[in-house]
Amino acid sequence: xxxxxxxxxxxxxxxxxxxxxxxxxxxxxxxxxxxxxxxxxxxxxxxxxxxxxxxxxxxxxxxxxxxxxxxxxxxxxxxxxxxxxxxxxxxxxxxxxxxxxxxxxxxxxxxxxxxxxxxxxxxxxxxxxxxxxxxxxxxxxxxxxxxxxxxxxxxxxxxxxxxxxxxxxxxxxxxxxxxxxxxxxxxxxxxxxxxxxxxxxxxxxxxxxxxxxxxxxxxxxxxxxxxxxxxxxxxxxxxxxxxxxxxxxxxxxxxxxxxxxxxxxxxxxxxxxxxxxxxxxxxxxxxxxxxxxxxxxxxxxxxxxxxxxxxxxxxxxxxxxxxxxxxxxxxxxxxxxxxxxxxxxxxxxxxxxxxxxxxxxxxxxxxxxxxxxxxxxxxxxxxxxxxxxxxxxxxxxxxxxxxxxxxxxxxxxxxxxxxxxxxxxxxxxxxxxxxxxxxxxxxxxxxxxxxxxxxxxxxxxxxxxxxxxxxxxxxxxxxxxxxxxxxxxxxxxxxxxxxxxxxxxxxxxxxxxxxxxxxxxxxxxxxxxxxxxxxxxxxxxxxxxxxxxxxxxxxxxxxxxxxxxxxxxxxxxxxxxxxxxxxxxxxxxxxxxxxxxxxxxxxxxxxxxxxxxxxxxxxxxx
Amino acid sequence: xxxxxxxxxxxxxxxxxxxxxxxxxxxxxxxxxxxxxxxxxxxxxxxxxxxxxxxxxxxxxxxxxxxxxxxxxxxxxxxxxxxxxxxxxxxxxxxxxxxxxxxxxxxxxxxxxxxxxxxxxxxxxxxxxxxxxxxxxxxxxxxxxxxxxxxxxxxxxxxxxxxxxxxxxxxxxxxxxxxxxxxxxxxxxxxxxxxxxxxxxxxxxxxxxxxxxxxxxxxxxxxxxxxxxxxxxxxxxxxxxxxxxxxxxxxxxxxxxxxxxxxxxxxxxxxxxxxxxxxxxxxxxxx
Numbered sequence: 001x002x003x004x005x006x007x008x009x010x011x012x013x014x015x016x017x018x019x020x021x022x023x024x025x026x027x028x029x030x031x032x033x034x035x036x037x038x039x040x041x042x043x044x045x046x047x048x049x050x051x052x053x054x055x056x057x058x059x060x061x062x063x064x065x066x067x068x069x070x071x072x073x074x075x076x077x078x079x080x081x082x083x084x085x086x087x088x089x090x091x092x093x094x095x096x097x098x099x100x101x102x103x104x105x106x107x108x109x110x111x112x113x114x115x116x117x118x119x120x121x122x123x124x125x126x127x128x129x130x131x132x133x134x135x136x137x138x139x140x141x142x143x144x145x146x147x148x149x150x151x152x153x154x155x156x157x158x159x160x161x162x163x164x165x166x167x168x169x170x171x172x173x174x175x176x177x178x179x180x181x182x183x184x185x186x187x188x189x190x191x192x193x194x195x196x197x198x199x200x201x202x203x204x205x206x207x208x209x210x211x212x213x214x215x216x217x218x219x220x221x222x223x224x225x226x227x228x229x230x231x232x233x234x235x236x237x238x239x240x241x242x243x244x245x246x247x248x249x250x251x252x253x254x255x256x257x258x259x260x261x262x263x264x265x266x267x268x269x270x271x272x273x274x275x276x277x278x279x280x281x282x283x284x285x286x287x288x289x290x291x292x293x294x295x296x297x298x299x300x301x302x303x304x305x306x307x308x309x310x311x312x313x314x315x316x317x318x319x320x321x322x323x324x325x326x327x328x329x330x331x332x333x334x335x336x337x338x339x340x341x342x343x344x345x346x347x348x349x350x351x352x353x354x355x356x357x358x359x360x361x362x363x364x365x366x367x368x369x370x371x372x373x374x375x376x377x378x379x380x381x382x383x384x385x386x387x388x389x390x391x392x393x394x395x396x397x398x399x400x401x402x403x404x405x406x407x408x409x410x411x412x413x414x415x416x417x418x419x420x421x422x423x424x425x426x427x428x429x430x431x432x433x434x435x436x437x438x439x440x441x442x443x444x445x446x447x448x449x450x451x452x453x454x455x456x457x458x459x460x461x462x463x464x465x466x467x468x469x470x471x472x473x474x475x476x477x478x479x480x481x482x483x484x485x486x487x488x489x490x491x492x493x494x495x496x497x498x499x500x501x502x503x504x505x506x507x508x509x510x511x512x513x514x515x516x517x518x519x520x521x522x523x524x525x526x527x528x529x530x531x532x533x534x535x536x537x538x539x540x541x542x543x544x545x546x547x548x549x550x551x552x553x554x555x556x557x558x559x560x561x562x563x564x565x566x567x568x569x570x571x572x573x574x575x576x577x578x579x580x581x582x583x584x585x586x587x588x589x590x591x592x593x594x595x596x597x598x599x600x601x602x603x604x605x606x607x608x609x610x611x612x613x614x615x616x617x618x619x620x621x622x
Numbered sequence: 623x624x625x626x627x628x629x630x631x632x633x634x635x636x637x638x639x640x641x642x643x644x645x646x647x648x649x650x651x652x653x654x655x656x657x658x659x660x661x662x663x664x665x666x667x668x669x670x671x672x673x674x675x676x677x678x679x680x681x682x683x684x685x686x687x688x689x690x691x692x693x694x695x696x697x698x699x700x701x702x703x704x705x706x707x708x709x710x711x712x713x714x715x716x717x718x719x720x721x722x723x724x725x726x727x728x729x730x731x732x733x734x735x736x737x738x739x740x741x742x743x744x745x746x747x748x749x750x751x752x753x754x755x756x757x758x759x760x761x762x763x764x765x766x767x768x769x770x771x772x773x774x775x776x777x778x779x780x781x782x783x784x785x786x787x788x789x790x791x792x793x794x795x796x797x798x799x800x801x802x803x804x805x806x807x808x809x810x811x812x813x814x815x816x817x818x819x820x821x822x823x824x825x826x827x828x829x830x831x832x833x834x835x836x837x838x839x840x841x842x843x844x845x846x847x848x849x850x851x852x853x854x855x856x857x858x859x860x861x862x863x864x865x866x867x868x869x870x871x872x873x874x875x876x877x878x879x880x881x882x883x884x885x886x887x888x889x890x891x892x893x894x895x896x897x898x899x900x901x902x903x904x905x906x907x908x909x
Contacts, residue, residue, distance in 0.1 A: 494820075
């Protein structure tokens with residue numbers, strides 16, 4: 001019989017002669033952190049764009065933990081600042097190529113931080129009936145446990161051990177401490193946040209909830225177990241605000257909501273669309289997450305048949321394990337909702353869908369791997385290219401298909417005078433934001449009535465544009481008869497791919513209340529021109545599938561224009577948003593195929609055209 | 623250090639701590655043949671019942687639960703006496719897990735992140751805490767949007783204008799949304815704005831004159847570096863909180879590995895499988 005000798009172990013500990021902090025996990029006591037003194041933060045009145053993510057899960061999310069994440073919030077913040085962290089899965093460490101400017105760990109509030117405690121025999125969570133299955137290495141058992149926990153959440157059943165109020169308060173306080181530890185004004189910004197995980201009958205109504213600062217936060221998050229009705233969440237948020245806790249919510253994945261995200265007649269909570277509903281919704285939710293790992297919900301080819309770029313990284317499923325496409329596309333995609341919002345407004349019901357845009361991740365492995373050639377999957381067990389392409393072991397072919405159709409997720413780009421909590425939060429609030437599908441191209445948009453055609457040639461054009469117009473996310477004042485002009489400038493990502501074109505996407509509502517949408521190609525690379533119908537030739541494709549490479553021999557470094565709406569009618573409600581399209585580059589699945597020495601799969605696009613979407617600018621005739 | 627490790631008194635203390643930790647993990651009862659069921663145990667049974675049935679147990683049900691608990695405890699202890707825990711996969715896994723946690727708990731008993739340890743760590747990883755390169759510079763860029771051959775263009779401009787004042791060069795470059803004059807900037811900012819390949823090249827460029835072409839993702843640049851400050855190591859006290867964070871993180875990651883490695887050294891591992899090649903088995907045995 002083997003026995004372990006205790007003395008060597010004990011002696012060994014002396015060698016360390018150090019404080020070994022416990023493996024990162026929510027513990028019973030919270031520690032105070034000393035804030036280092038920060039130097040003066042520089043301010044740029046012309047504003048800079050700061051790239052980040054606010055939709056990031058770690059092993060402190062129940063599904064992140066069960067599906068193989070081995071890292072927590074502390075690791076996530078390190079990763080965003082450029083450090084290498086453990087990856088789980090096949091053991092490959094995770095590291096971003098270019099660090100981000102800001103980051104928010106927003107774990108699911110339901111049973112937040114409780115699952116990692118199941119492995120700790122000193123925690124009550126370890127005595128949970130499911131602890132053995134969750135922490136064991138029987139994949140089927142832990143998946144069944146996961147389903148059981150998810151079912152509790154979906155049906156609003158609290159778990160008195162995992163959802164214990166004291167435990168949840170401790171975890172939340174811990175999150176706030178870790179958040180503060182990594183906040184460095186001017187360099188790197190963090191926020192306290194979480195995800196409210198409402199999915200009635202597997203239809204996705206999820207929201208990220210974000211607090212402006214860590215001094216004024218709720219005692220404990222409002223979770224989907226408290227209520228899965230958005231109106232109830234907003235009521236709680238209004239109450240928080242009354243107590244001095246400034247916060248906002250960001251909805252995502254309308255594509256997985258079966259039409260529930262942007263309700264048509266009546267909301268899931270039973271509200272009729274009207275002024276009160278519109279005002280409440282917009283007071284709490286300034287921006288919508290238009291693209292992420294579980295797909296892009298700008299529009300669907302069925303809703304926008306004339307949009308040649310509509311078929312981009314779609315993920316057409318609900319959250320049900322059956323992997324079935326939802327029946328209703330209407331109510332699931334933002335472009336249709338933006339136009340319908342103006343119809344409501346025309347009928348004096350307010351506009352409940354007046355959203356700015358951000359892009360985000362939804363990683364469940366701490367690292368929001370937005371770089372196409374550095375994608376490591378959504379869950380920990382996907383940290384192995386075979387599992388990304390063939391599906392994780394033991395899943396159905398349909399589920400494997402869902403994993404293959406994951407996108408690498410996107411970025412939230414924010415125009416702010418400095419990289420601080422206050423300024424980034426305010427920018428999101430006023431919708432001076434844009435979304436990208438991952439690359440860090442710089443996109444600027446202003447709208448006004450008096451812009452000079454050559455304004456972009458003057459050195460101080462940005463100040464002039466602010467003085468005489470509104471930036472992305474803004475509202476044009478009523479026209480005295482002139483058509484508005486848009487100043488648009490797009491610069492490629494520093495070490496990324498060139499640009500194909502800039503498009504303006506316009507939606508409007510005519511006298512009869514009919515909805516319209518039109519796409520204008522307003523700036524093109526390589527001296528291409530637009531024909532009488534508004535069409536142009538494709539930019540070309542340099543992607544070498546076998547090698548997973550592309551070249552910048554086509555496309556533009558910078559595209560810019562001052563575009564005046566040729567079809568303007570002063571009495572129609574309208575919005576304009578800008579879409580910037582990159583030249584084709586290899587999709588992550590093409591890079592993975594190369595890694596594994598295989599041919600790229602036939603049922604996936606070999607290349608994609610990454611893009612940016614600016615927040616809309618609205619025109620209201622009244 | 624070696625000497626310290628041979629110190630019996632120290633062994634005594636550490637062993638004591640270890641025994642204490644283990645003692646607390648096993649039965650609350652000291653007596654072999656005594657089984658104690660206390661309030662906490664009963665509350666926990668009732669709680670689990672509530673989770674399953676959405677109501678508290680009746681007195682009768684609770685009695686049944688306690689009875690079941692006692693039977694389990696008796697069977698468990700008898701099983702231990704008969705060594706039934708040996709070679710049971712599930713028991714093995716659970717105990718190994720507990721041992722991992724024990725390792726973590728024990729390391730916490732040893733000295734915390736002391737000033738001395740932090741300083742040593744800081745000195746060892748000075749590079750990590752060094753300030754980035756700082757520059758004051760001018761730059762112009764030639765992109766392929768405007769030139770068939772940006773490199774050729776940059777070289778021609780350099781040849782014709784290299785002796786002009788830095789400010790006169792401004793009009794020679796493309797109109798492009800990058801700053802011409804960058805005062806007191808650093809590599810951190812330049813990486814964000816110009817990309818890493820551009821920033822890396824600056825480190826070796828001559829100062830006080832126009833040089834180039836320097837490549838970036840945007841095109842070919844000509845650069846005039848007015849001043850360059852090499853990275854410097856900050857004072858320990860200014861970065862202490864960051865060092866502490868890194869130190870604890872690193873120790874946590876490394877200690878687990880080292881503990882396991884050291885424990886493994888107590889065992890002689892032989893892999894005697896017929897169908898494996900010698901190299902593989904030796905390698906596995908070594909790890």
